[in-house]
Amino acid sequence: MTPFIAQLKRGPWRYLSDRDVLHAAVVTLAALVLSLGLVWVGYLIHVWRIAARSPLTLPQPMTVLVFGRRLVCDKPEADYQQRLGRALALMRAEQTDHVLLLGGRSGGQVSEAAAGRDWLLGHELPPGVTLRLEQASVDSLENLRHARSLLQEDGPVTRVLPPVALVTSRYHLARCLLLARRLGFDSVPVAAEPALVLSRRYLGRLLVESGYLMWIDLGVRWGQLIGHRRIVARMS
Known part of the structure; x- marks a missing residue:
């Protein structure tokens, strides 16, 4: 599979044949036009606030979920390394002994989760930490769905999920x-980067994430309003 095709399969373009996703996109576009773009500004402010205010530590020990990112030559790139580094810091501070690495293949020979495990194993993990891999997902929603299944697999479906820390880049936390x-x-959110440092690149990422968040949130709210069970079920 070429890198271009792999990116299409992972990006938003893979949803263009999905009627429910397109339905949500039309509703979002209508809200954007009717509000003269102000609704996007509202979501951007929300994404920025969470990015700026999210902590680096945990209020109590809990399970940590580390979100993967597209690999470069089958190795974690800079953003992913920051996420892994934050998880490692939590392990060394004895704030977690259970880490679940999330992410399937993104066009290379290994999964994002496996590449993350290899990176961590090369950085002197503290003893007693359990590393688990979720390697079947291609986006953040699937990451969390599969993580939920893994955390429930030793008990009945109705088992209460443990509290989890979501470790990812600041721009990605709100979604x-x-x-x-x-x-x-x-x-609870835990930021990978020590602080939010705005740059042209980072502002672009915040804009993209606010667009994703708007699309998801308005789509679900619209589905609830009109009783569209299939749209709502996609987010449950």
């Missing part, structure tokens, strides 16, 4: 937090 709460997680 992950929304999806996790929709899927029933008791979750």
Whole structure:
């Protein structure tokens, strides 16, 4: 599979044949036009606030979910390394002894989760830490769905999920937090980067993430309003 095709399969373009996703996109576009773009500004402010205010440590020990990112030559790139480094810091501070690495293949020979495990194993893990891999997902929603199944696999479906920390880049936290709460997680965000440093690149990422968040949130709210069970079920 070429890198271009792999990116299409992982990116938003893979949803263009999905009627429910397109339905949500039309509703979002209508809201954007009718509000003269102000609704996007509102989501951007929300994404920025979570990015700026999310902590680096945990209020109590809990399970850590580390979100993967597209690999470069089958190795974690800079953003992913920061996420892994934050998880490692939590392990060394004895704030977690259970880490779940999330991410399937993104066009290379290994999964994002496996590449993350290899990176961590090369950095002197503290003893007693359990590393688990979720390697079947291609986006953040699937990451969390599969993580939920893994955390429940030793008990009945009705088993209460443990509190989890969502470790990812600051620009990505708002979306992950929304999806996790929709899927029933008791979750807290933990930022990979020491602080939010705005640059042209980072502002672009915040804009893209606010667009994703707007699309997801408005789509689900619209589905609930009109009683469209299939749209709502996609986020549960």
